[in-house]
Amino acid sequence: MSHSRHLTLTDLAATMALGDRLAAVLVAGDVVCLAGDLGAGKTTLARQVIARMCGIDDAPSPTYTIVQVYETDAAVALWHVDLYRIEAPGELEQLGLDDAFDDAITLIEWPERLEDDLPADRLEISIAITGAGVDTVREARITGFGSWESRVDEF
Template identity: 35%
Template sequence: MPSATVTQTIHLPTLEATARLGHSLGESAEPGAIITLAGDLGAGKTTLTQSIGKGLAVPDDCYITSPTFSLLHEYPGRIPLYHMDLYRLSCQEIIDLGFEDYLYGEGLSVVEWPDRLNEIMPRDRLEITLEFTSETTRTAHLTWHGKMKSRATAFDITE
């Protein structure tokens, strides 16, 4: 039986490399896609999401910020960008607040603190974990699940 996941590790030596990764992910995103983001504070989750937004053609006057306190930010673009921060929510609160409508909606959902989804974690998703490798460099670990695994080679971050 073929593996249900494809895993990639990408070295991000500069902020520009992170921006290229995000832009490529945004450009290739399809309606209903889900990207989960994990990583320590300051690892670059919001920076990556800003670049995903650029790839989705989110207008420049819609500055993408962390939804830490508002829980969800929605941005217009080629397809809508739904940026969620689930840190302060339980799985039941996520359900009660209707976040599943976004997860299975027509936009691209970018989810920080995805472990809060528990049993409602979508099967088809891209999981990205960002880790510090030095003060200025990061490593991105990408795990493509379900139908998303066919997209694993659909982008290029080389200069």
């Protein structure tokens, strides 16, 4: 079962505002899956959450390191995970994501690489680029699974 809603992100400010609203509701154990094509805005959204929760305005993308861990203002670890370079599910075992899923806030780019290992309780934000040129906007589909079903409308 799941609960979804859609948002139109007309510009960078709208994406940042979504990140601010998301940061305001995240707690230990929350998993947020960020899906979309290259350039859709996944990292921009994650960086805004990190800025709000950790006070780091220029967080690096974990494309090459795969995982970046931050301490939030609430003393909860925030994991920013980018699975783009993961080629086989066996590579995931070394990352320790199960521990993060239990105790940290986890933001995952390219979550489809986890295949069947996605936690049942998760928020999925899928971002698609629509339009072209000055008419380019992003459409975000926000879907809550498990405990997130009742929380989707919080932000």
